[in-house]
Amino acid sequence: MRKFLVLCLFMFSLSAFASDLPERIPLKSPTRSFTHEFEVSILEGRLWYRPKATPEAASPQWKLLGETGLPADSSWHLFGLGKFDSPASIAELSADGDNLIAIGSDSYVYYMKWGTRKWINKWGKPFSEKLRLPENIRDWSISHRGPFSGGYNDIDGNFHPISVIGHGVTTLYVLNEDGLNILYADPWLPADFSHRICGPLKNRFRARALAASASTIFVINDAGEMYTRLADYDTMGNNPFLDYSYERRVRNIPPEKDVRTLPPEEWKKQPSIPKHQGQITSAITILQTGRENDSRELRVEGVNTQRDHGFFSKPINGETWIFTQTDSPLQKPLLSIRDDVSDWGPNLDQTLTGSLRLGWLFETQEYNVKLKNFNPLCSGAALAVILGEEEAEFPFFTTTSSLTARKMEGAIVLADEIKVKATKNKVLQELINNMFGESSFIKIKVKIDKSGAVKVRSHSLFSLFGKVNMEFAGK
Template sequence: MRSFGPLLIAAALGIALGSASSANAETRAESCTALSTAGTVNALDTVPFTQLPPQGSLEQWPAAPAGLLPARVHLRSERESFNARYAFATRGGQIYVAPVAGGAPGWRRLPLPACFAGRVVAISADDDELVAIDRERRVFTLDNALKGPDLFNWSRRWGPPLWSGKGRTLPRDVAAWSWSVISPAEDVTFHDTAGNAHAIGAHKDSHIWALRTGGQRLTLIDPWLPNDDSYETCGPHRGRFRAVNVSASGSTVFVIGADGDLFTRLYDFDIAGHNPIFFRYSYERQRTGDPAAPIQLPSPPWVRQPKVPGEITSAISISKRGVGAIHRTLRVEGRDRRGRAGYWEKDVVATRSSAWRFHRTGDRLRGRLLDNSPRDSSRRDLGAAADLRFAGAAGALRIEVADFNLRCSPARLLLRAGRGEPVELRLHNVDALRQLERATGLDDQPREQYGTIEVPPALLARLDEQPAAVRELIATKLGGRRFTSVGLRVTEHALRVTELDWTLRR
């Protein structure tokens, strides 16, 4: 019997381990199922965290192993992040949390649902929410991330209707990503290009901003929208700039190129004109200071930030500062003249290179060192343009949309009567609100967009000098107005302007 003892023990141990493994898998599956309906995320949240009574203490959770985590988190990244109250970090599949300013009680291990405990590979926090990505690239959301730890709770819900869908996974070709939240509690309002303040929707506006491989595409992944990759924004230089990293906070997107060029943009689904169900928009020039004015379109453009006057890496970070979505803190990892590691920092509204200030941290550099030319090199090595040409005829007019771009508006709308010179208008376009999934880009399935035709003021003032067919179109079909809303249906081969009954083809 003694000779068979080890085998029997091994067999028994195998059965026990197999049973434990099976039980763990079953527990994990049950946890994942529960998370598909759990959590308070998307609940109304309008009270600033500074006005909330404390709810529990971080000290209830186990302390992190000594030396595992930094004393402070300076840059928001996929391994470390922060909001106004807490710092978060992931190591070894776990998530740790500490007061944002450091000090007692130090880093504590955050209890995680069995569904993804020990399996976290990336995180990003902003405002009152934190997103975690597990090994299978599934998206999990922690709500109440600005409140007391007793109120922390997780959900896997994502997608329509209203953030109650079956869940989301992060696409495999995402080169970098960041979680952005703008809320009535922290930000209160945002300002449009007319300078008017608009209240932020009661349910916030939360997006994953995903920089895709190649650096030209920025996908907006919103928990209220279809679980696809169909919503994107136009990058700098009409989508041709190649970014190497992205960070986002409070609906302000921050990108950096391989030569150290920096751009920011205030942009989200509501600000950009995609959501006419809940908001009013207009391309007409709005009067500054009018509290009843609609949101001025087009949405704010990309702003080229001044170059950092020193050595930098690809690691960047943006975080909220104040209300109104005006001020944001930009940080770029780098070294000072003595070669000491740290980060450069400035306010997003500061326009001079001298505004960058260096802060030494003693941390090792995380990003890739860049060739940071002091001059604007953002047009170097631009990617291919995604502009398309559509053309057709309507009566005596030949019509051409010379540079239509799904993501980058506007396009030139050219009208030509006979052999005369073309008359140039503008066609503005943004993706329509939809709840059904569709492919990225164009195919044979019509893509609905909200369009606006703009007639230049100089053309309206001298309309009587234009060819008869042009005069008739502008005076009759467009009502003699500067801006006219139209519906667009776009496929890979055709652009249809529904109100005007135009079908233009490639």
């Protein structure tokens, strides 16, 4: 009888808790989130979930996730060795695709796949370790570019399906305390946040909030300006096990179709929400709606002109924002939108001067060169070769992904405009022939020493010594 009463009391308590859970979750927050299949929420430090409602059926009842609503180790361990203890409670969460991340009261990251319902408390390769979010961050978000999105399109439109082995790409993004740096962790990389993504406007955009879904990042600043970009370890050209090329073309025939075109997608400025439609906060959400890059929806919390609470939304490539009323309390304060934005980060672009040597041993040509708008943290510089009173400029790309990287790879690209110009300039044509041969790009390795001096050399699988060598003095 006593056990029966305890059970009844427990069931009554769960019902009482469930009544305090949200009726719907249109916007993600540190305590509420959703995927294309599930909704999840924190209540009294425990995780609750339910399948998403469909047009044919009402929202199902909320249930505790697992037996206790806490991350628990369900894997088999010999003599219990290596088994992790559940945290006392859950402080924050984030969900996307097949991923759920919970931050425990112990500040550690706990990671679950919805498909298996198995939790892990360690992160990274080759040696898994416990992972904590950096201190004093502005925002964070988990992303899963998995079976629902199918893969991604490179800048030439070539579609690259997700890996069957890895079941997609998982990325944990973090916006640091000054709003200028986007850091990330990946389960296949060492367990830290040393990798980074260059922010909008070559890292001068100071974001207030960040959201992510299917490797697409969405940021907003205090002036209500918004940018999006699809960027993860694979798409940015950093994965050594994938094939990349800077040759711009559509690839339809195997095995060429597995080659991913670089450079990666750049940041796209999203249209601002017009003042005549209402006001917004910095609470933002991005969600995946189907396959390929453009299947994303953006949502921004705000009020309409009648001061009704809700959110503005649009497809990622759409131009028009539509307001949906929810009457839910606002998560964040309304922004005071200004026409002028002065809170930019520092401009870290540099123009370096140096020398270029083409050829090997005694058959070499030398040129004076400039490396314009070079920023070690952000790709997109220009190599200017001095030809008498003229300069020939070539796009100069790098694939930096680390805060501390002093070595990186990239390419110098022969643009079509330069090819056309060379038809009327013999000196330029000779430079192109000696530098590029029959190729449209040169793969390079870049090294920056402690003084800031930059060394660049071409590299290939068939040569120990680069045909193209450059040195630039640091500033």
